[in-house]
Amino acid sequence: MLAQHPGWVFFEGCNMIEASIAAVPGLIVSFLILAALIAAPTVLVAKARNKPWPLRTALAVYLAGILAVTLLPGDAGLQSWQCDTGAPTHLFTSASSLLNIALFVPGALLAVLLFKRPVTVTAAFGALSGTVEIAQSAGHLGRSCSVTDLTANATGALLGSLAGAVWIYWRRQSPAKPLRDFAWGTSLGALAVLAIGGVFESRIDRVDIVAMDDQKRALAESAVQADEWITAAARGVFGSDTQVRETETNKDGNRLQITATTDHGTISGTWPAKTLESAWSSNTRGDAGSLNKNEVTAAAAQFAHKWFPQNVAGSDQRVRSIGDGPTMAYTVVYRRYADKVMMPMRLDLTITTTGRVIGFSAKTVNDPVLPPVTVDKAKAKALAKAATGLPSESALLLAQQVKGEWRPVWLVGSGKQDIAIDAATGERIAGKE
Template identity: 90%
Template sequence: MTSTPAACFFEGCKVIEASISAVPGLIVSFLILAALIAAPTALVAKARNKPWPLKTALAVYLAGILAVTLLPGDAGLQSWQCDTGTPTHLFTSASSLLNIALFAPGALLAVLLFKRPVTVAAAFGALSGAVELAQSAGHLGRSCSVTDLAANATGALLGSLVGAVWLYRRRQPLGKPLRDLAWGMSLGVLAALSILGVFESRIDRVDIVAMDDQRRGLAESAVQADEWIATAAKGVFGSDTQVRETATKKDGSRLRITATTDRGTISGTWPAKTLESAWSSNSRGDEGSLNKKEVAAAAAQFARKWFPQNVAGSDQQVRSIGDGPTMAYTVVYRRYADKVMMPMRLDLTVTTTGRVIGFAARTVDDPVLPRVTVDKAKAQALATATTGLPSESALLLAQQVKGEWRPVWLVGSGKQDIAIDAATGERIAGKG
């Protein structure tokens, strides 16, 4: 949608109104401050038989800048924080345009008064930096912002340029141009180094735009995740399933979402769209007629639909739960690579009608592991040497050790399980 001039003006008015309301007593404070600064300025100029209107106008305008930027408000970051986001909307944001407009007239008045545009531009740029640092250091309820600093400095440059053009058109000579250039450049460099030094040593940088984009993206992702988990719930529990509530929790770069329905609960992760678990509120077995082989086929059909990545290349095992007419089956999928059990997991509980009561899944890509050099017998011998107890079982599987996937023997020795790195033969402390 293209913004019209009227729309831009209306947006600017709203920003001005919001700025005034955010700083209680702004107008009254400005009038008092302007009187305190302008009156002595005018009196001193008259006493010295100097033109006073321009000096007084500049004094009043500086009072306005200080009032607008430094009076305590009800918003802002914490002390010694500053929004260092890139000022990409410098000439399109109503707030930035107002900051440009705030500093440009003051710089224009100063150039008309002192006839040194380079020095004036540098001085107003330094003033802008000092204002932002004061907003960051003080408990003012104001927001330090690199975008505001850039907008204020842009206003100072534009005001100084307009002032220089005005003097040129009026054929009024500039005051010692070479000295103005030298003083202005020196002041600008000194101010830039000082402000940069304080920013580097004291300021805690935050990126408000990026944070806002992240929050907006998180909110949009949460809505999409709600829609996805609702669809999954109806696919698992039945098309007439009603979602009562959803709970979303941020887990690193992903969302973990759980839906509570009238048929049970289901959870998964977004945006990977991987289901993790579900359990029906009706967990009693059905009095069906499917045998073990038919239940395995029904489970395979369900698993291929919802967990194709887990099923591919996996082995299926089926075992019964309970007995009688309400017995059910646990259908387990595991994948092996070079006899090492991969971290992928899929466990289904299925009734004799083919209804899936629940499932638990872990969808993980098969990791690349070091070559196994320790066989089962050696792993059991190492465990026995450690515990002094005979080993009862041994399982070779992939596990993360200090953030790295390793082939690991889990050896059961009495009441103590021992974890042994199958590539090095070393015992893994804390694993069992």
């Protein structure tokens, strides 16, 4: 029977921690040494007090096993004074959590069989679990402090104590002063919660490993999708026979910046917005084609409507030639204006007389809401001249971000210096020269 064979409970518990051996070098040797150091005095003290020694020794040795499994240096862990405080959502589905539950069940069971105080034992093992997690966080042990582990250990302590209580009642053995056990247990539990919670609140930096892992997984999945998208875009821009040689992905806030290098050129864009930003063919020479200016403009418009519908809508189109002769090419520029203010959207295409797009650069931005313009071109030039003492050569009204806010801005060229003037207030904008 279980009460007559406490060593059976101990060795069953040892089987539960076999999975930890590979992760903690020297676990078995360290455990055996620690168990021997604890078992010998436990037996001697028990015999000196005329107390049964097997159950006491089994509990002491099992506690040594818990300490060995949880506190021996390993090769994992967070930084010092950090703890994974993510919600224990995988408590009964994670193999690691189930192992931590199993680790504390036999110890709590042995303690209840020995002391017959299930409430106090539960609280004591819960406090032990919290102390272990704090020690893992505070020490440079290569171990990971985790609220999930703490919860799993406390759950194991509760299950072990319940099993011990059921065994006691089934064997019709009287618990040791139930009311005192309840009072001591609840007091110890409350004190442990306050102490451990205080340390977590005041000293430990919280991280959420599960959320971080989910983010990494989502990022990896997103990177695969982004790679597929940029590959399809490269073949759409450069031709269906395009072969992607490599892709480079960089995280930029909540988006991915992805660039593909192909046998026909390079192309880049952002994911998950699916907005292309630039592309340049490896062959930047013009083609000896037969398309005239109007036909090239129509080909550019067709390309722009396919790949940049948001940029083209409501935009003005301007065309200028590059070079001359049979290899002449054209630059087709799209800009959008609102109340004569140039919006931040940009789209520039370079296209040959065969309709081949050599390259493009694009900036896809929603039109910002701007304050009304109160400073006209003449006044902007006068303000710039007053600031520099130089005559104004040019003036351009466009939307720009100033200290994180979109403003209508006059960029006035004065000699070798550009002066930026807020078109709504007339104030000169520092740092824009």
